Amino acid sequence: MGIAAKTNIKEIARLAGVSVATVSRVINNFDYVKPETRERVQKVMQEHNYIPSATARDLSFQRSEVVAVVVPDLKNPFFYGLIEGITRVAEKQHYQVLIFNTNEDAEKEYNILRAIRERNVAGILITAAGVRDERTGRILSEYQNSGTPVVLVDRFIEGGESLDTVMADNEAGSYEAVCELIRQGHERIAIIAGEKSLSPVYERELGYRRALTENGIRIREMYIAYGNQMADQSYKCMKRLMSLSKPPTAVFCGNNMMSLGAYRYMIEHDIRPGEDISMIGFDDINVLNIVGIPLSVVDRSEKEMGKKAMEMLLRHMKDADAKQDHVSVPTRLILRGSEKHRTIHSR
Amino acid sequence: MGIAAKTNIKEIARLAGVSVATVSRVINNFDYVKPETRERVQKVMQEHNYIPSATARDLSFQRSEVVAVVVPDLKNPFFYGLIEGITRVAEKQHYQVLIFNTNEDAEKEYNILRAIRERNVAGILITAAGVRDERTGRILSEYQNSGTPVVLVDRFIEGGESLDTVMADNEAGSYEAVCELIRQGHERIAIIAGEKSLSPVYERELGYRRALTENGIRIREMYIAYGNQMADQSYKCMKRLMSLSKPPTAVFCGNNMMSLGAYRYMIEHDIRPGEDISMIGFDDINVLNIVGIPLSVVDRSEKEMGKKAMEMLLRHMKDADAKQDHVSVPTRLILRGSEKHRTIHSR
DNA sequence: TTGTATGCGTTATCAC
DNA sequence: GTGATAACGCATACAA
Numbered sequence: 001m002g003i004a005a006k007t008n009i010k011e012i013a014r015l016a017g018v019s020v021a022t023v024s025r026v027i028n029n030f031d032y033v034k035p036e037t038r039e040r041v042q043k044v045m046q047e048h049n050y051i052p053s054a055t056a057r058d059l060s061f062q063r064s065e066v067v068a069v070v071v072p073d074l075k076n077p078f079f080y081g082l083i084e085g086i087t088r089v090a091e092k093q094h095y096q097v098l099i100f101n102t103n104e105d106a107e108k109e110y111n112i113l114r115a116i117r118e119r120n121v122a123g124i125l126i127t128a129a130g131v132r133d134e135r136t137g138r139i140l141s142e143y144q145n146s147g148t149p150v151v152l153v154d155r156f157i158e159g160g161e162s163l164d165t166v167m168a169d170n171e172a173g174s175y176e177a178v179c180e181l182i183r184q185g186h187e188r189i190a191i192i193a194g195e196k197s198l199s200p201v202y203e204r205e206l207g208y209r210r211a212l213t214e215n216g217i218r219i220r221e222m223y224i225a226y227g228n229q230m231a232d233q234s235y236k237c238m239k240r241l242m243s244l245s246k247p248p249t250a251v252f253c254g255n256n257m258m259s260l261g262a263y264r265y266m267i268e269h270d271i272r273p274g275e276d277i278s279m280i281g282f283d284d285i286n287v288l289n290i291v292g293i294p295l296s297v298v299d300r301s302e303k304e305m306g307k308k309a310m311e312m313l314l315r316h317m318k319d320a321d322a323k324q325d326h327v328s329v330p331t332r333l334i335l336r337g338s339e340k341h342r343t344i345h346s347r
Numbered sequence: 348m349g350i351a352a353k354t355n356i357k358e359i360a361r362l363a364g365v366s367v368a369t370v371s372r373v374i375n376n377f378d379y380v381k382p383e384t385r386e387r388v389q390k391v392m393q394e395h396n397y398i399p400s401a402t403a404r405d406l407s408f409q410r411s412e413v414v415a416v417v418v419p420d421l422k423n424p425f426f427y428g429l430i431e432g433i434t435r436v437a438e439k440q441h442y443q444v445l446i447f448n449t450n451e452d453a454e455k456e457y458n459i460l461r462a463i464r465e466r467n468v469a470g471i472l473i474t475a476a477g478v479r480d481e482r483t484g485r486i487l488s489e490y491q492n493s494g495t496p497v498v499l500v501d502r503f504i505e506g507g508e509s510l511d512t513v514m515a516d517n518e519a520g521s522y523e524a525v526c527e528l529i530r531q532g533h534e535r536i537a538i539i540a541g542e543k544s545l546s547p548v549y550e551r552e553l554g555y556r557r558a559l560t561e562n563g564i565r566i567r568e569m570y571i572a573y574g575n576q577m578a579d580q581s582y583k584c585m586k587r588l589m590s591l592s593k594p595p596t597a598v599f600c601g602n603n604m605m606s607l608g609a610y611r612y613m614i615e616h617d618i619r620p621g622e623d624i625s626m627i628g629f630d631d632i633n634v635l636n637i638v639g640i641p642l643s644v645v646d647r648s649e650k651e652m653g654k655k656a657m658e659m660l661l662r663h664m665k666d667a668d669a670k671q672d673h674v675s676v677p678t679r680l681i682l683r684g685s686e687k688h689r690t691i692h693s694r
Numbered sequence: 695t696t697g698t699a700t701g702c703g704t705t706a707t708c709a710c
Numbered sequence: 711g712t713g714a715t716a717a718c719g720c721a722t723a724c725a726a
Contacts, residue, residue: 006493008703019713024705032711054465055406056703059718064402066445066466074431075633077424084421087448091459096466098413099446101434118401119413119443146353231637260637267639286422287634290578290607292614355719366697371721379695403719406702 007048016044027052058120066096067313068116070109070126073229074101078256078283078302079127082153085306086125093314095122104229106130113139123313124150131157132197149316153309156199164316166309166327168300170200170282173331174207174252177280177298180333181250182215184278185344190223190248192237192258198229204254204282223248227258234261242269249344250278256285259295273338280339294336305329354395363391374399405467414660415463417447417456417473420576425603425630425649426474429500432653433472440661442469451576453477460486470496470660478504479544496663500656503546511663513656513674515647517547517629520678521554521599524627524645527680528597529562531625532691537570537595539584539605545576551601551629570595574605581608589616596691597625603632606642620685627686641683652676 009027013020018041025033026041044050058064069086071079087097098121102109109129113136116124124143130136137159140150144163151164181189191208194201205224212219225241227233234253238261241248253259259281266273273279274294284299308327316322356374360367365384372380373388391397405411416433418426430446437444445468449456456476460483463471471490477483484506491497491510498511528536538555541548552571559566572588574580581600585608588595600606606628613620620626621641631646655674663669 010703020704021706021713021715022711025712028705034711037711051461051464053406053467053703055402055411055467056718057705058402059400059406059720060703060705062718074427074434077427080421080427083446084448087421087446091447094462096445096447096462099430099434099444100438101431114398115441115443117398120400120402260634263638285634287424287607287632288638290604290611291635291640292611293638356721357719367720368698368722369696372696375721381695384695400719403702404721406704407719407721409702 007050009052012041012044012048012050015048016041062120063122064120065094066098066119066121067123067125067310068098068100068119068121070100070102070112070124070128072102072104072109072127072129074099074103076229076257077286081302082127082306082309085303085308086310087306088303089307089310089314095310095314102129104129106133106136109133110135110139113143117143121148122317123148125153125309125313126150127154128152128157128160131155131199134159136160147320149313151309151312151316153305154200162324164312164325166305166312166329168200168305169328169330170203171207171210173282173298173300173333174204175211176207176331176333177282177296178208178211178252179215180296180335180339181252181278181280182211182217184250184339184341186250186278186341187217188223188246188248189217189250189252190225190241191252192225192227192234192241192254192262194226194254194258195228196226201229201254208252229255229257231257231261231264234258235265236261238262238265242271248277249341250339251280253279253281256281256283259283259285259297263295274340275342278339278341280333284334294338296333296335296337296339298331299334300329300331354397356399359388359391359395359397362395363388409467410469411467412441413443413445413466413468414470414472414657415445415447415466415468417449417459417471417475419449419451419456419474419476421448423576423604424633428649429474429653429656432650432655433657434653435650436654436657436661442657442661449476451476453480453483456480457482457486460490464490468495469664470498472498472500472656472660474501475499475504475507478502478546481506483507494667496660498656498659498663500652501547509671511659511672513652513659513676515547515652516675516677517550518554518557520629520645520647520680521551522558523554523678523680524629524643525555525558525599526562527643527682527686528599528625528627529558529564531597531686531688533597533625533688534564535570535593535595536564536597536599537572537588538599539572539574539581539588539601539609541573541601541605542575543573548576548601555599576602576604578604578608578611581605582612583608585609585612589618595624596688597686598627600626600628603628603630606630606632606644610642621687622689625686625688627680631681641685643680643682643684643686645678646681647676647678 009020009023013023100112106129144150153166193205225237227237253262281297284297356367356370360370447459453476487497500513540552572584574584628644631644
């Protein structure tokens with residue numbers, strides 16, 4: 001009856017009048033088991049509500065059906081989309097997902113990565129916090145070299161050159177967005193970029209620079225604001241930008257949280273996006289969408305990224321010789337109105 | 348070297364010139380190990396970068412340091428906070444967290460709960476989808492009875508009467524909110540309630556009814572709208588409510604997603620919350636907050652709920668005789684403006 | 695204080 | 711086709 005009955009393979013074997021080896025064969029669907037024997041064993045397993053022990057299987061098999069997912073911020077919706085994509089693919093292949101939150105702390109991340117070693121995970125998916133921390137790159141490479149595949153998601157890291165990656169096409173997405181702003185007639189275009197050391201931040205800035213350059217607009221450093229990935233910092237950046245003698249007439253925000261901070265500053269100061277200023281953000285924000293706030297964004301499907309990442313991991317888990325792979329998920333510019341403006345106070 | 352060196356306890360024992368038992372004692376900090384021996388063993392472990400196998404430990408110990416967290420919707424921000432609270436407490440106690448998303452599908456939930464049995468999890472935290480599915484209640488009770496504690500979070504379920512629970516004080520929170528609307532002078536107050544079978548929905552409706560009754564306002568069923576927990580449905584509910592010959596002058600929304608749907612309807616139809624209509628939602632929505640949309644809400648700290656839930660689980664895991672416990676997390680009415688109105692078109 | 699031997703529940707390698 | 715039996719890596723009762 002139910003779970004309480006902790007039957008093991010030995011007990012099933014005894015009851016079915018066969019050996020444990022045979023039971024194991026039935027469990028794992030070996031083809032050379034006599035049909036009658038198979039049925040008899042299956043019947044006993046059913047009757048006793050037998051569930052094999054994954055722990056024992058893992059120990060014997062020297063590999064578990066668990067993957068570790070390490071993310072830097074469990075408050076950011078982007079990562080939930082990512083996790084959703086990951087779990088979606090994982091569950092279909094009967095893999096389970098361990099979640100770890102580093103809170104953008106490289107030290108904590110290192111400890112987590114060490115702790116993960118105890119459990120024999122089949123693979124690791126990580127958006128790293130310690131992108132410049134040599135220990136992070138080293139330990140991840142060690143995993144990879146010892147047969148535990150690793151896929152970097154969203155961020156490159158130093159020392160992780162041998163690892164698989166799933167990234168968004170940040171440069172292109174950014175380029176496209178800024179081009180749109182230029183098309184709207186802007187010249188004083190600012191970017192709120194974020195934490196410099198992160199590769200997506202860097203790449204988005206590159207796209208911004210290329211868009212300006214290719215369109216013959218001089219890049220002015222005062223319009224490039226760095227901060228971290230959080231809304232508060234972005235709010236401050238926006239404040240600084242608007243206090244310039246020639247404030248920008250358009251703003252490109254480097255991620256979802258930063259869009260929110262900037263947006264807040266605008267609202268509080270009666271600067272209406274889509275009218276008084278043009279604005280495009282990176283990463284869609286579902287909630288704004290639902291309430292009908294028309295923020296134009298560069299959307300990258302985080303769910304898609306999660307799926308892709310898990311698929312890459314699976315490929316490596318099933319074929320140890322699988323070659324290194326890099327996937328780039330395309331972005332998509334969604335214009336909802338905030339990229340517009342009434343008049344541009346240029347010059 | 349690093350990870351590649353898969354040393355085991357036996358190898359360490361050999362190298363340190365002791366038995367495996369002694370090494371095990373050192374690992375687990377037994378006090379009756381001679382200091383010199385301990386040091387020698389530790390040195391060898393260090394040098395060989397030895398990491399004990401959690402799998403083997405779990406098999407021997409017959410219990411793992413992994414807890415399963417089962418939630419119905421990874422897109423709902425409420426669960427982000429919950430998961431964050433859970434992981435925060437879990438990691439301090441060196442527990443790891445397996446995440447499962449049921450997508451509000453009872454069938455899928457049942458399969459997940461069966462799959463979890465394979466792994467020897469130390470406990471289960473669940474916001475159930477199958478609240479009326481007898482299998483859910485049964486399998487969870489079986490877990491509990493066989494020594495794997497279970498804590499229900501946010502939702503009661505049929506057949507789960509023996510389980511620990513962490514709930515918000517939905518009735519009181521709801522009551523308080525509706526009282527505030529009444530204080531604002533409203534009589535035609537609607538509630539967008541959600542999926543009837545869920546206990547929080549039911550309890551919030553109870554609070555709504557009590558508030559009206561105690562204030563001598565007749566309850567009119569046409570002002571009670573049921574749907575599911577999603578924004579789309581809520582949008583439709585709002586539409587229906589506003590098409591009544593005497594539409595409500597105030598609306599209370601049963602959860603965060605539903606607040607968004609209702610809000611959207613209002614915006615689209617130029618009904619401004621806080622001016623043309625009064626509105627209070629259940630569950631805070633951080634994003635709205637950041638962008639400065641002043642939605643008044645009944646806030647319950649989901650992070651707090653997560654922490655409490657994990658703490659309860661730990662108590663049971665450490666003391667098999669711990670008594671059943673029920674925790675109710677208080678709610679807090681946060682007024683930001685949307686509860687106000689300009690004029691009430693009563694009568 | 696330390697060592698020996700056995701068990702935990704599987705899988706895998708041999709034989710038969 | 712099937713059955714013994716040795717791993718897998720660790721914990722622990724019992725001896726010493």
